[in-house]
């Protein structure tokens with residue numbers, strides 16, 4: 001079955017006469033529970049929820065391994081660090097990962113006695129630092145630099161050293177790339193982005209190669225309480241059915257915008273793994289089903305980037321990506337990433353491509369006078 005078909009029914013319970021396809025959200029703190037708690041699948045709302053169960057079944061189908069949903073992408077990421085890393089352990093992270101991932105590793109987990117090694121994503125450079133590691137963290141493509149590494153190659157090297165491998169799969173989603181199928185132990189994502197795609201909720205998940213690897217992550221979620229609300233999870237499951245449709249349009253738009261940006265004189269450089277001449281393309285084409293909605297490009301400086309963003313009518317200035325609406329931002333306004341002052345991260349939405357190209361062109365043309 002095609003993944004784009006699978007995603008429409010993923011996680012739905014068997015059809016039943018008179019019942020909805022996707023049951024509504026279950027709002028419960030305690031469940032009625034008389035006597036021995038082991039006789040009930042549902043006991044207390046921090047442990048489990050039927051709305052999570054359906055969505056997690058969907059994620060497991062898409063990822064190829066059992067999954068747990070979390071209240072945000074960072075809650076999911078922290079759960080792997082918390083479940084796997086102990087004082088004295090070595091963790092290898094991308095130097096160009098999502099900023100907050102590096103921040104909790106080099107902040108909190110370093111203070112707790114974990115040794116963190118950072119190396120760039122491009123050129124599989126993390127492979128040189130794996131010796132003696134407990135956990136190798138990958139992010140491919142990276143946010144916001146869109147660098148790519150070869151998951152299977154890094155997994156092989158890490159497993160030879162006895163290390164576990166986790167991949168932040170946020171940018172492509174499980175429909176675009178399956179880290180578990182490529183050998184990784186954990187696939188983790190912020191579902192705030194393209195997976196749910198409507199810019200109306202925060203959510204994350206962890207999927208694991210097997211149930212034994214997921215167990216300590218479940219204990220962490222239950223004890224720390226990094227749980228999502230049932231309404232968010234229900235909205236996420238509802239949004240999942242259109243994932244393939246949304247990505248098809250958004251990725252086609254991203255490619256068209258990237259190709260246009262490459263030809264415009266005001267643009268100094270463009271990155272998109274789907275461009276045939278992008279340095280990420282050869283590896284991306286081997287391990288990804290689509291190249292994601294995110295494009296990055298560089299304008300002359302901060303003034304040019306701010307002027308461009310202010311001139312766009314359709315392209316909204318916002319952080320985050322993977323939503324229905326095309327958005328862009330000057331990434332250096334946050335600090336933390338090694339990007340130039342004129343660097344823009346653009347997330348292609350699902351508008352008609354002609355309207356996006358028109359807006360992009362008029363926005364860039366305001367820079368020619370400058």
Ligand SMILES: *Cc1c(COP(=O)(O)O)cnc(C)c1O
Nearest residue numbers: 072073074098143170190192203
């Ligand atoms: C947004 C993002 C996160 C964090 O997700 P939240 O849902 O905001 O907590 C982690 N990794 C990547 C690659 C992201 O883009």
